[in-house]
Amino acid sequence: MSYVIEINNIEKSYGKVKAVDGISLQVKRGEVLGIIGANGAGKSTTLEIMMGLRKPDTGTVTVLGMDITNSSDQIKQRIGIQLQQTALYDRIKVKEALELFSSYYEKKRDVNEIIETLGLRPYLNKFVKNLSGGWQQRTSLALALINDPDIIFLDEPTTGLDPQARLELWGCINRYRAEGKTIILSTHYMDEAQKHCDRIAIIKKGKLISCDVPKSLIHSLGNDNATLEDVYLQYAVGN
Amino acid sequence: MQSILTHTKMEMKLFFRETLALLFTFIVPAVSFVVFAIMFQGSSYDGGLDYFQAYIPSMIAIIIFTTAFFSMGLQIVIDREKGVYKRLKGTPLNQRAIFTATIIKGFFAIYIGAIEILLIAKFGFSTNLTSHAFQFFLALTFCSVTFFSIGFIVSSLAKRMNTALGIAMIAMYPMMFLSGATIPLEAFPEILQNVSYIVPLTYVVNVLRDGWNGTLFTADALVDIGILTGVLIVSAIIGMKYFKWTD
Numbered sequence: 001m002s003y004v005i006e007i008n009n010i011e012k013s014y015g016k017v018k019a020v021d022g023i024s025l026q027v028k029r030g031e032v033l034g035i036i037g038a039n040g041a042g043k044s045t046t047l048e049i050m051m052g053l054r055k056p057d058t059g060t061v062t063v064l065g066m067d068i069t070n071s072s073d074q075i076k077q078r079i080g081i082q083l084q085q086t087a088l089y090d091r092i093k094v095k096e097a098l099e100l101f102s103s104y105y106e107k108k109r110d111v112n113e114i115i116e117t118l119g120l121r122p123y124l125n126k127f128v129k130n131l132s133g134g135w136q137q138r139t140s141l142a143l144a145l146i147n148d149p150d151i152i153f154l155d156e157p158t159t160g161l162d163p164q165a166r167l168e169l170w171g172c173i174n175r176y177r178a179e180g181k182t183i184i185l186s187t188h189y190m191d192e193a194q195k196h197c198d199r200i201a202i203i204k205k206g207k208l209i210s211c212d213v214p215k216s217l218i219h220s221l222g223n224d225n226a227t228l229e230d231v232y233l234q235y236a237v238g239n
Numbered sequence: 240m241q242s243i244l245t246h247t248k249m250e251m252k253l254f255f256r257e258t259l260a261l262l263f264t265f266i267v268p269a270v271s272f273v274v275f276a277i278m279f280q281g282s283s284y285d286g287g288l289d290y291f292q293a294y295i296p297s298m299i300a301i302i303i304f305t306t307a308f309f310s311m312g313l314q315i316v317i318d319r320e321k322g323v324y325k326r327l328k329g330t331p332l333n334q335r336a337i338f339t340a341t342i343i344k345g346f347f348a349i350y351i352g353a354i355e356i357l358l359i360a361k362f363g364f365s366t367n368l369t370s371h372a373f374q375f376f377l378a379l380t381f382c383s384v385t386f387f388s389i390g391f392i393v394s395s396l397a398k399r400m401n402t403a404l405g406i407a408m409i410a411m412y413p414m415m416f417l418s419g420a421t422i423p424l425e426a427f428p429e430i431l432q433n434v435s436y437i438v439p440l441t442y443v444v445n446v447l448r449d450g451w452n453g454t455l456f457t458a459d460a461l462v463d464i465g466i467l468t469g470v471l472i473v474s475a476i477i478g479m480k481y482f483k484w485t486d
């Protein structure tokens with residue numbers, strides 16, 4: 001089995017808050033890995049450490065076989081990220097953002113194909129700031145795909161979307177999965193996670209409680225009619 | 240290389256969409272210049288300078304201040320708060336490129352703003368521009384760099400956009416009025432005149448006037464240049480220690 005990401009016993013504190021408390025995790029090539037957990041559990045921090053945006057206090061992270069601190073330049077060429085906040089200039093237009101981000105990379109995916117896939121064509125000349133939440137999300141997803149990355153990180157890509165938009169977004173995500181890309185995302189929607197993720201990592205208070213295929217997680221409850229929501233309630237909440 | 244170029248072009252494009260930046264760079268100084276010119280054209284100033292010899296450099300000094308504090312200091316805080324730099328950190332674009340683009344944008348704003356004042360003076364009031372273009376350019380560039388480093392201190396101190404805006408607004412009063420850039424310092428009581436010594440823009444006004452009038456390489460100018468150099472070194476050190484693109 002080849003792992004595209006290996007994180008080893010990482011810890012991260014913000015002042016007195018321990019956001020990540022000793023997480024080890026391996027991500028397999030081509031899988032969709034979902035990260036679930038309560039607000040403040042440490043999902044974003046864990047993702048941002050994998051993206052190379054934050055340095056863990058301790059522990060090591062290997063992405064595509066390279067150490068994230070030593071080879072961040074090569075790694076960044078080959079990953080795509082979407083943050084929880086839109087994180088774009090106030091006065092940039094969708095088209096300009098796509099051109100700008102495309103210029104950062106050596107490898108580029110056909111921008112027009114991304115625009116068509118995400119249905120962004122009618123919005124190209126609009127300011128990102130003025131788009132509805134769903135279209136902002138799609139714009140930042142488009143930017144995550146612009147370099148045709150091997151690994152795609154998405155921090156709550158479907159939060160705030162209407163049901164149809166969520167469905168369409170999953171359509172896109174599945175299309176990229178079919179190309180063999182590895183996708184790591186966080187979500188608060190258990191139905192989505194159960195349906196679309198190959199494996200699910202449950203984080204609680206900075207610790208990895210479990211990481212397994214949805215079926216096994218549900219099976220572990222000893223009730224085969226249970227859903228991932230029950231799993232969540234069992235493992236991710238409380239003390 | 241291509242990416243630095245594209246990024247810099249985008250920074251400049253976005254600059255021209257910021258109402259506040261445009262107002263303080265291209266409108267306020269130009270309008271003040273015209274209004275004062277109509278009122279005080281015949282007066283003479285500090286060291287026997289005529290209105291234009293004194294106020295062309297003054298208005299450009301104000302542009303240096305507003306660019307450093309609003310278009311750089313404040314804008315960096317706004318973009319950082321939005322997460323822009325964090326997002327960029329996830330791309331191959333490195334922080335040196337972002338820094339370079341920000342500095343180029345700053346120079347660009349100041350040079351364009353200065354050219355605007357020069358054009359108004361030449362074609363609006365038929366004044367002769369300086370015959371010391373090189374000295375003035377040198378002075379302008381040096382003063383800009385000094386204030387850029389102060390701008391970065393603003394973005395180091397302020398985490399939130401409102402804090403940065405507050406700092407810039409509060410700094411604006413002494414910078415505009417106690418630096419000699421607008422009202423001649425002689426018009427103030429002695430105590431306020433003394434305050435001008437701790438307002439960095441005072442020295443910018445002096446150095447720009449020296450450049451404009453061809454006295455940049457005199458002993459008199461040396462003191463002002465020396466003080467600004469000190470400000471530059473100290474703020475660069477503070478900036479390097481405390482400034483962060485991402486939280």
Ligand SMILES: Nc1ncnc2c1ncn2[C@@H]1O[C@H](COP(=O)(O)OP(=O)(O)OP(=O)(O)O)[C@@H](O)[C@H]1O
Nearest residue numbers: 014017019037038039040041042043044045046486
């Ligand atoms: N920049 C920061 N400074 C200080 N504390 C932070 C910072 N970012 C996160 N934290 C804290 O770290 C903990 C983990 O936050 P994180 O954003 O990783 O959680 P999360 O699982 O993504 O939550 P959510 O579901 O709300 O997005 C929280 O207690 C949060 O308050």
Ligand SMILES: [Mg+2]
Nearest residue numbers: 043044045084
């Ligand atoms: Mg989060």
